[in-house]
Amino acid sequence: MKVLIAEDEYWVRKSIVSMLKKEELSDIDIQEAENGEEAIVLLESNPADIILTDIEMPFVDGIRLIQWVKENCPYSVAGVISGYSDFPLVKEALLNGALDYILKPVKRESLKECVDKMAAAVKEKQSNAARMERQQKSETMYQSYLQDIEFSRYITARQRHNSVSMESYGVKTPFRMILIRYKSKSETGKNGMNSILEEKERVKDSLKNVFNTKAVFWNTYRGQEYLVFTEDNLLYCREKTSLIFAAQEGFLCASIGEKQKNLQDIPSEYRNLLLKIVKNIRYKSQNEIFDYTQPDPKQYIHLVQTEQYLTPLKKELESRNLEQVYKIVMDYIGLGKICEENWYLFEVKQIIQRLKSTMVKVFQRDISDEDMTEGDSLFDSMEQALDRENTREFLELATQVLKTYIQSEQEPEDQEPEDLIQKVKRYVEENYTDNISLSSIAEKFFVTPSYLSRSFKKTEGVNLISYITEKKIQKAKEYIEKGELKLSEIAFLAGYDDYTYFNKVFKRYTGYSPKDYQAQCRKTD
Incomplete structure (x- = not known):
């Protein structure tokens, strides 16, 4: 004093x-x-x-x-x-x-x-x-969030263009757009929406300072994406992007576009920037910067090679030969080598979809709807593991996918440790909104992922990944039924930083999109 x-x-x-x-x-x-x-x-x-x-x-x-x-x-x-x-x-x-x-x-x-x-x-x-300052900060943060929602709806074609509001947000013509991806450090949904928004504002402030612009937006439908609007030339944009990548951890990659003259071109330019990243980013690459002058790959070698193995793969799937199927997928197609061979992320995801399609065609008459849903969930989790750059989890999930569809009888009939499974369930109950995975849970309880997966399935009748997903969707349904939050907020609080993926999973588990489920709840009220 x-x-x-x-x-x-x-x-x-x-x-x-x-x-x-x-x-x-x-x-x-x-x-x-x-x-x-x-x-x-x-x-x-x-x-x-x-x-x-x-x-x-x-x-x-x-x-x-x-x-x-x-x-x-x-x-x-x-x-x-x-x-x-x-x-x-x-x-x-x-x-x-x-x-x-x-x-x-x-x-x-x-x-x-x-x-x-x-x-x-x-x-x-x-x-x-201090209370007034917190209140003012919260109001400012929420106003910024509302702007982000409006902008996100516009670039994803969910809302028509409003030139007045775009100009009031600091977007001037001509402009250049930069799409930047950032990996969140906070635990999704763990500490509530305020902690999520606070981190997003810190990232936006960093980008505003480096690029000297007020026009920076967070894509609320894809939680890792930020859009920067600037008048700088291409070389200067690359220099500034490199500067912020070097100065602050968490930034993953960036895509720099051409100068645009019309505000109406923002959605199409966003799609161009997104495609540039999707087509060019490699698995586990760090701080890559792409721009419109760089050509896209003419051919994805591993994707082409995969086609020749789909027929023998189908044959081995039909014969339920797990060992040979595993060898084709991991060694011949090469999913076990995606890290050391520096694969394009696009071709990995395309191959996953081809494998899924092949397995569904082979087993659609032979396995239950529950197992089919379980397989879909595992395939989705494989893609999420790729996005998190968790190779170990990706490979473990790939193994679980094969076992789910093939229904192998080669697994030993262990006496299941019910005490372990109860501990795992309690842990999931407390942490399901975080990015917990099969491998991270297995490591916590000192067992192998395959043993944990097999034990959980035999005890609970559902695989662990599906169990976690069901918890998330149930929490999302509760938030929707209360009617107090926006759907994009609910996605984050339920543990999803990508609204598009949340929408896909929610519809699979409930039969409704989040928006349709929200409408049903309002009719009931």
Whole structure:
């Protein structure tokens, strides 16, 4: 607590300072001024929390000093030191904003009582100011979020263009768009929507500072994407993007577009930027920067090679030969080598879809709807593992996919550890909104992923990945039924940072899109 004593009588001032420095008030930092003018100079450079001032002083008296404090130090509190004969002036001081007064000669008990009262008032002012600041920050953050939602709906063709609002958001013509992907450090949905929005605002502020622009948006439908609008040339954009990649962890890649003259071209330019990343990004690549001058790959070698193995794969699937199927998928097609051979992410995902299509055609008449849904969930989780660059989880999920469809009888019939499964279920219940995976849970409980997956399926009748997904979807349904949040917010709180993926999974598990389910709930109400 900082205290300023303004008193022109030297010994009176020193006596007050001495009393304040006693043991009970030892945490107070004290400044001294001989008059009001000197006090103002000190306060301008080093504001005090508490100002105790005499009334009658040369140059600037106590009344004028209190008026100045009231106008210029909103979080400070002033008090008066006065003699009995000054009481009319004390009244004037109180009317001008003084909180309390002490009569001369100053006694230690009276001084402590006055300072304690003023200190409590300072803390209340600071608390109110902090609350107002948080409220203002929250309102500003939410307004920014609403802008992000409107912009995201526009670029994803969910809302028609509004040129007035786009210009008011700082988008000027001509403009150049930069699509930047950032990997969130916070746990999705773990600490509520505010923590998510706070991180997004920090990322946006970083981009605004580096690119010197107000027009930066977060794509609420794809949680890793940020769009920057700038007037800079291509070379300067690459330099600035490299600068922020080097200065801050979490940024993954960027795509820089051509200069555009019309605001109506924003959605199509966004799609061009997105396609540039999709076609060119390699698995586990770091801080790659693409632009419109770079050609896309003419051919995806691994994707072409896969076609020749689909026929023998189909034959082995029909014969339920798990060992040979695994060899074709992992070795011949090469999914087990995606990291060391630096595959394009696009071709990995395309191959996954081809494998899924082949397996569905072979087994669609032979396996239950539950197993088919389970297989779909595992395929989706494989793609999510790729996006998280978790090779180990990707390969483990690939193995589980094969076992789910082939229904291998080669697995040993272990006595299932029910205690382990109950612990896993409790852990999932507490952490399902995070990016927990089969491998991370297995590691936590000191078992192999394959053992955990097999044990969980035999005990619960559903694989662990599907169990986690069901928990997320159930939580999302509860949020929708309450009707208090936007669907994009619900996706994040349920553990999905990509709304498009959330929409896909929600529809598979409920039969409705989130929007349709929301409409059904509103009709019921």
